Amino acid sequence: MTTxxxxxxxxxxxxxxxxxxxxxxxAVEAMIxxxxxxxxxxxxxxxxxxxxxxxxxxxxxxxxxxxxxAEALAAGTxxxxxxxxxxxxxxxxxxLRLACxxxxxxxxxxxxxxxxxxxxxxFGRNALTIVMIGFLSGLPPAILKTVEGLSSTRRVLxxxxxxxxxxxxxxxxxxxxxxxxxxIFVGLRLGLMFALINIVGVEFLINFGGLGxxxxxxxxxxxxxxxxxxxxxxxLVSVGFFLLTERIERWLGRVR
Amino acid sequence: MARSSSMSAVAHFGVGRVARVRxxxxxxxxxxxxxxxxxxxxxxxxxxxxxxxxxxxxxxxAKPDLYANLGATASEVGVSIVIGGIAGVAVGLLLGGxxxxxxxxxxxxxxxxxTPKIIFFPIMIMWFGVGGGSxxxxxxxxxxxxxxxxxxxxxxxxxxxxxxxxxxxxxGVGQMVTKIYLPAMxxxMLTGLRLGLGVAIIGxxxxxxxxxxxxxxxxVIQSYTRFDIAEMxxxxxxxxxxxxxxxALVSRLGALRRGGA
Amino acid sequence: MPDMTPSAVLQVEGxxxxxxxxxxxxxxxxxxxFEVAQGEVLSVIGPSGCGKSTxxxxxGGLTDAxxxxxxxxxxxxxxxxxxxxxxxxxxxxFPWRTVAENIAFPLEIAGKAKDERVARARQYLALVGLQxxxxxxxxxxxxxxxxxxxxxRTLASQPKILLMDEPFAALDEQTRFxxxxxxxxxxxxxAQTTLxxxxxxxxxxxxxxxxxxxxxxxxxxxxxxxxxxPRPRTSEVVGSVAFQAFVAEIWxxxxxxASRGMLDAEAHSRRVAIGTPASLNE
Numbered sequence: 013m014t015t016x017x018x019x020x021x022x023x024x025x026x027x028x029x030x031x032x033x034x035x036x037x038x039a040v041e042a043m044i045x046x047x048x049x050x051x052x053x054x055x056x057x058x059x060x061x062x063x064x065x066x067x068x069x070x071x072x073x074x075x076x077x078x079x080x081x082a083e084a085l086a087a088g089t090x091x092x093x094x095x096x097x098x099x100x101x102x103x104x105x106x107x108l109r110l111a112c113x114x115x116x117x118x119x120x121x122x123x124x125x126x127x128x129x130x131x132x133x134x135f136g137r138n139a140l141t142i143v144m145i146g147f148l149s150g151l152p153p154a155i156l157k158t159v160e161g162l163s164s165t166r167r168v169l170x171x172x173x174x175x176x177x178x179x180x181x182x183x184x185x186x187x188x189x190x191x192x193x194x195x196i197f198v199g200l201r202l203g204l205m206f207a208l209i210n211i212v213g214v215e216f217l218i219n220f221g222g223l224g225x226x227x228x229x230x231x232x233x234x235x236x237x238x239x240x241x242x243x244x245x246x247x248l249v250s251v252g253f254f255l256l257t258e259r260i261e262r263w264l265g266r267v268r
Numbered sequence: 269m270a271r272s273s274s275m276s277a278v279a280h281f282g283v284g285r286v287a288r289v290r291x292x293x294x295x296x297x298x299x300x301x302x303x304x305x306x307x308x309x310x311x312x313x314x315x316x317x318x319x320x321x322x323x324x325x326x327x328x329x330a331k332p333d334l335y336a337n338l339g340a341t342a343s344e345v346g347v348s349i350v351i352g353g354i355a356g357v358a359v360g361l362l363l364g365g366x367x368x369x370x371x372x373x374x375x376x377x378x379x380x381x382x383t384p385k386i387i388f389f390p391i392m393i394m395w396f397g398v399g400g401g402s403x404x405x406x407x408x409x410x411x412x413x414x415x416x417x418x419x420x421x422x423x424x425x426x427x428x429x430x431x432x433x434x435x436x437x438x439x440g441v442g443q444m445v446t447k448i449y450l451p452a453m454x455x456x457m458l459t460g461l462r463l464g465l466g467v468a469i470i471g472x473x474x475x476x477x478x479x480x481x482x483x484x485x486x487x488v489i490q491s492y493t494r495f496d497i498a499e500m501x502x503x504x505x506x507x508x509x510x511x512x513x514x515x516a517l518v519s520r521l522g523a524l525r526r527g528g529a
Numbered sequence: 530m531p532d533m534t535p536s537a538v539l540q541v542e543g544x545x546x547x548x549x550x551x552x553x554x555x556x557x558x559x560x561x562x563f564e565v566a567q568g569e570v571l572s573v574i575g576p577s578g579c580g581k582s583t584x585x586x587x588x589g590g591l592t593d594a595x596x597x598x599x600x601x602x603x604x605x606x607x608x609x610x611x612x613x614x615x616x617x618x619x620x621x622x623f624p625w626r627t628v629a630e631n632i633a634f635p636l637e638i639a640g641k642a643k644d645e646r647v648a649r650a651r652q653y654l655a656l657v658g659l660q661x662x663x664x665x666x667x668x669x670x671x672x673x674x675x676x677x678x679x680x681x682r683t684l685a686s687q688p689k690i691l692l693m694d695e696p697f698a699a700l701d702e703q704t705r706f707x708x709x710x711x712x713x714x715x716x717x718x719x720a721q722t723t724l725x726x727x728x729x730x731x732x733x734x735x736x737x738x739x740x741x742x743x744x745x746x747x748x749x750x751x752x753x754x755x756x757x758x759p760r761p762r763t764s765e766v767v768g769s770v771a772f773q774a775f776v777a778e779i780w781x782x783x784x785x786x787a788s789r790g791m792l793d794a795e796a797h798s799r800r801v802a803i804g805t806p807a808s809l810n811e
Contacts, residue, residue, distance in 0.1 A: 025371030032372070053394045111289040121462070121515040122508050123470045126485070129477070129492035130500055134314050205382050213384040217478055224387060231390035243387055251379040429619045436589055436615040437635045437686065438608075447637070451625040 052236075059237040060244070067241050073226065077249065080212060080222030083139055087146030087207040091154050092200055094147075099158025099196075109159060120152035125210045128217060137220055146211040150203030157199020161192030194264050201257045208253065212246060223249070316498045324498035325505060334487070334506070341483040344400055344472045345465075348407025353464060356412045357457070360419025374420055381413040385467075386474050393479065403475045403483070410471035411464030418463070422456025423449070458522035465518055469511050537564035538722050539588070539690050543597035546583050557583050559747035560597065565690065568720040570713075572733035574779065575743030576787040578794070581726045582618075583748070585694040588724065589615045601690065614688030618695040622667040622675050622682075629654065629663035631678050635686035653681040656715055673704040680712065684721075691716075691723045697732065705729075709736055710762075717760065730783070734775045735762050742779060745786040746793070752782055 215224025230239035392402040476485025546558040557580040586592040590609035599606040697705040
């Protein structure tokens with residue numbers, strides 16, 4: 013007996029979410045001022061709000077963001093190129109796929125980022141280490157999804173190609189690859205996401221780079237409001253990334 | 269479906285052939301390694317010879333130190349999974365069961381999910397101290413998100429007809445939960461558990477590398493500071509094997525009582 | 530309201546059901562009344578969009594009617610009634626339970642002891658012809674076999690009235706015929722009162738004692754056709770002239786309803802609307 017009025021009701025819940033968020037911040041602010049929460053451990057939300065201007069103007073958070081973005085772009089490009097190539101290789105050579113697919117899946121679950129001290133030794137304390145860690149973390153999902161996309165092309169589409177006597181490379185370029193593209197994109201998105209997470213994480217850990225390093229620096233300086241503001245900035249970046257890729261995926265879905 | 273087609277493919281190639289290809293790949297990789305190690309192309313000690321790594325591994329496994337630290341990490345991971353898991357499932361049930369709450373708050377889960385949790389570590393230290401507490405907190409906030417999201421999704425994707433079957437037989441609320449909702453959600457929740465375990469392990473280990481005086485992550489950083497690269501390799505091998513084993517264990521647990529996904 | 534015969538075990542009295550979508554209010558059911566006698570097989574047939582699934586849900590107690598009531602053995606129905614057992618159109622076996630555990634489900638809910646559950650499950654398993662499959666999982670069975678499990682599960686709760694919503698819709702023609710045959714054998718054996726909702730005319734004539742023909746939206750009872758063909762309805766009977774005559778008669782009634790339904794669906798797709806005709810049948 014449910015009435016369907018989907019338009020108009022989505023704003024209600026969104027408003028509820030935002031209102032709850034604001035309410036929580038207001039409550040925290042009040043509790044700190046009253047003394048229920050230690051202001052040395054949790055900074056005043058209002059102070060955090062004020063430091064936004066400071067981190068943008070004085071601390072150059074945008075410059076740092078671009079640095080991280082550049083690292084992510086480098087890692088992402090490597091993931092895209094190597095991930096899809098290796099995926100295609102595994103798809104083409106059945107025997108390799110049977111041998112390696114489980115290993116790649118296992119690597120996807122392993123704590124690859126823990127290798128960073130080793131990379132520090134090999135590559136030094138610089139952006140290369142960070143990009144390499146990002147690349148390694150993003151590689152497994154890209155490979156796996158490429159293989160999956162190619163192998164789950166609907167049989168009938170392949171038969172259409174065969175009925176037109178397409179050569180194997182034409183078959184691949186005109187049918188298999190375009191059909192697999194949405195799934196491949198999912199893999200690249202996952203890969204980029206893992207890469208970005210680990211890039212910011214390693215920046216934090218080795219105190220070098222863009223946003224991650226910034227958070228670490230602020231923590232060591234004990235500048236709490238600015239640190240919270242910087243963390244929030246990182247969250248904004250991940251939100252933006254999520255929304256952007258969701259938009260692109262939906263567009264790809266419609267084209268399909 | 270994929271499994272059965274790959275099983276027939278294995279049958280086509282022969283189990284023996286797949287195993288031999290795997291061995292061949294391993295041998296080639298090891299040979300390449302040895303070649304790089306011997307050539308001295310990379311800075312010495314950075315790519316030690318296999319024998320050196322092997323000896324370091326044996327020495328490591330003999331140290332009681334290793335097991336003490338392994339226990340510390342394992343217990344931190346274990347507790348963090350329990351805390352993060354229970355909180356995640358509770359929130360997931362709430363958001364999955366109520367459409368308004370879900371629409372209001374689930375986006376936040378998706379936004380916070382892909383954030384590197386390690387940047388919250390300084391806050392965890394301030395709140396929970398420099399000891400195990402902050403590591404457990406790191407693991408907990410890491411595994412909270414995949415568990416909450418997969419529980420919520422699992423709840424929403426329960427086949428509506430199964431709920432109607434239960435209602436048509438006049439099952440009580442408790443019966444609906446134990447006999448229909450939970451079993452139907454089992455595959456999704458196991459996926460969440462697997463993912464949650466993976467990120468909890470990562471969260472705890474990374475926290476240990478940053479600030480700790482025990483645990484496997486601590487040992488890795490120690491070998492870095494002492495420049496004992498061979499031991500670092502040995503440690504990484506041990507950690508990776510353990511993490512993969514833990515992941516496989518959870519997968520086995522999922523496949524144990526068949527039927528469902 | 531017509532006089533209700535005393536042997537009627539289920540009485541549907543003046544059901545009215547409306548759905549509002551945004552600014553429209555659709556009347557799905559407009560004073561639908563009929564009754565089912567003890568041991569009878571009654572089919573409700575109509576075009577898509579005539580509200581027959583709504584009738585199914587109201588009698589089953591999963592939805593409430595806006596007006597009118599359903600009476601089972603003298604009691605008015607509100608919520609799923611213990612005397613009514615439902616078999617749904619879609620795949621409804623629990624994938625995580627074995628066949629035997631699926632069948633035993635209503636007995637578990639009712640709190641029966643384990644021995645009784647096991648015995649009864651085995652009994653109904655055999656009744657639908659699936660002996661030996663008790664430890665299989667639904668995923669290992671064909672669609673027709675799974676539907677038999679669903680039917681056995683409902684029968685295991687020993688309902689006075691068996692309520693089925695297009696139970697063979699997802700099956701191919703031949704399986705449907707054979708399964709329908711099997712269900713009729715069981716029905717005759719148990720003298721099970723059965724109410725079957727369907728859109729398949731041949732199926733309705735093959736299986737029922739009477740057929741209620743509904744109009745397209747708003748759904749009303751257009752006609753009730755008594756099928757006096759001999760039981761069991763063997764292939765001879767199904768191939769007979771009399772059978773075809775009944776089918777033709779019912780199709781005659783349905784044809785104009787069905788085409789009204791089709792025109793309406795096309796118009797609906799052209800309009801920008803929330804909700805589709807199919808979803809309004811909930």
